[in-house]
Amino acid sequence: MAIDAEKLRTTGVYEAQAPLESVLADIAEIDKAERQYAQVRKAKVRHGFLSLGIGVLGILLAVFAEAGALVLVGVLMALSGVACAVILWVAAYRYGRNLTTYRWRFELLGRLAESLQQDGDPKAPVKVSLGLKDRARLLKEEIWPARPRGKQRFSEDDWLSIQGRFLDGAEFSETVYELIRRRTYVNPRGKSKTKYRSRHFIGLRLACPQELYGDLRPLEEGLKKNLRLPASATVRGVKVGEKAVFLKVRVAEAAELIQANVMMLLGLYRALNLARQMQGRQK
Amino acid sequence: MTPSDWTCPRRIGFLFPHPCGRTSPVGCPDCQNGQVQDPYAQRKDRGGYDNYGDYDPADWPGTVAASGGAMDFTEADGENLVKPQEEFEGDLTES
Numbered sequence: 001m002a003i004d005a006e007k008l009r010t011t012g013v014y015e016a017q018a019p020l021e022s023v024l025a026d027i028a029e030i031d032k033a034e035r036q037y038a039q040v041r042k043a044k045v046r047h048g049f050l051s052l053g054i055g056v057l058g059i060l061l062a063v064f065a066e067a068g069a070l071v072l073v074g075v076l077m078a079l080s081g082v083a084c085a086v087i088l089w090v091a092a093y094r095y096g097r098n099l100t101t102y103r104w105r106f107e108l109l110g111r112l113a114e115s116l117q118q119d120g121d122p123k124a125p126v127k128v129s130l131g132l133k134d135r136a137r138l139l140k141e142e143i144w145p146a147r148p149r150g151k152q153r154f155s156e157d158d159w160l161s162i163q164g165r166f167l168d169g170a171e172f173s174e175t176v177y178e179l180i181r182r183r184t185y186v187n188p189r190g191k192s193k194t195k196y197r198s199r200h201f202i203g204l205r206l207a208c209p210q211e212l213y214g215d216l217r218p219l220e221e222g223l224k225k226n227l228r229l230p231a232s233a234t235v236r237g238v239k240v241g242e243k244a245v246f247l248k249v250r251v252a253e254a255a256e257l258i259q260a261n262v263m264m265l266l267g268l269y270r271a272l273n274l275a276r277q278m279q280g281r282q283k
Numbered sequence: 284m285t286p287s288d289w290t291c292p293r294r295i296g297f298l299f300p301h302p303c304g305r306t307s308p309v310g311c312p313d314c315q316n317g318q319v320q321d322p323y324a325q326r327k328d329r330g331g332y333d334n335y336g337d338y339d340p341a342d343w344p345g346t347v348a349a350s351g352g353a354m355d356f357t358e359a360d361g362e363n364l365v366k367p368q369e370e371f372e373g374d375l376t377e378s
Contacts, residue, residue, distance in 0.1 A: 222343035
């Protein structure tokens with residue numbers, strides 16, 4: 001399935017319901033599109049300089065020309081050259097910028113898809129929604145009393161959701177969102193300051209076929225005890241039901257998101273493999 | 284020469300073992316042309332989980348001890364984990 005690169009550039013959202021292999025092919029296309037946009041941006045910057053050069057020539061013509069008509073041409077050249085340069089540079093800055101800013105997001109999805117592909121059901125489609133632009137929604141705005149004229153805003157950006165099925169029949173559902181805190185205040189010298197902090201949260205749910213894994217509830221304590229995560233990640237919730245497991249992890253460093261993701265899956269499946277083994281021995 | 288009806292009996296997988304099912308080991312990234320006997324167990328890329336298949340009863344209260352002792356996976360246990368593809372496609376209404 002080919003992606004609509006232009007739609008992706010304007011909407012900033014990648015959505016698919018397709019096998020993992022197809023999602024990986026899409027990500028390769030997004031990567032290609034992002035590189036093309038970078039080339040277009042460079043070309044626009046170059047054209048901007050060319051326009052500026054024309055503008056400078058126009059200024060020189062307007063200053064040094066003796067004939068009135070040439071002065072007019074020079075003025076027009078100067079105005080249009082400078083205007084075009086500004087327009088081109090602004091366009092260059094904005095063109096496909098979201099894909100570049102959030103390149104790490106689709107790279108992360110690619111690495112996650114590669115990891116899932118090893119045990120994913122190749123016939124079952126995965127449903128993916130990936131945000132490639134800032135879609136943060138305001139959660140709360142309040143006074144921050146610690147600083148003079150302090151304010152803090154909390155917002156949330158749900159940027160990734162993925163659902164699919166593994167070869168063992170377990171259905172996974174994962175969401176990744178970023179919680180952002182932006183604090184503004186005025187320092188003693190009267191300057192307005194902004195402090196930004198963000199944390200990522202991964203919520204992973206696995207619904208397991210009971211005939212294969214039995215009752216999962218006895219795993220809860222062992223799962224909590226044996227779960228390993230990267231340094232900046234902390235467990236924020238573990239729920240083990242009869243047929244499903246839910247795990248929520250906070251990750252401070254975005255660079256550790258994929259590692260945290262894979263380690264969560266490994267931690268859950270280490271427990272599930274034990275459950276499956278016990279279930280097998282009971283039969 | 285690999286027989287035409289041959290399917291690879293090895294266990295592969297990252298999170299859990301499942302049958303390889305390839306019809307030839309040639310060019311296989313898991314067993315590397317048949318050189319790795321148990322690609323699932325011999326993986327070294329489970330960062331942080333070096334003892335992925337080992338279960339110390341002290342670390343798994345209410346599970347390993349309840350089943351009567353150590354639960355380190357043997358090859359026989361591994362075979363139990365490996366189910367034919369059809370079984371994976373079974374009833375999912377439970378989930």
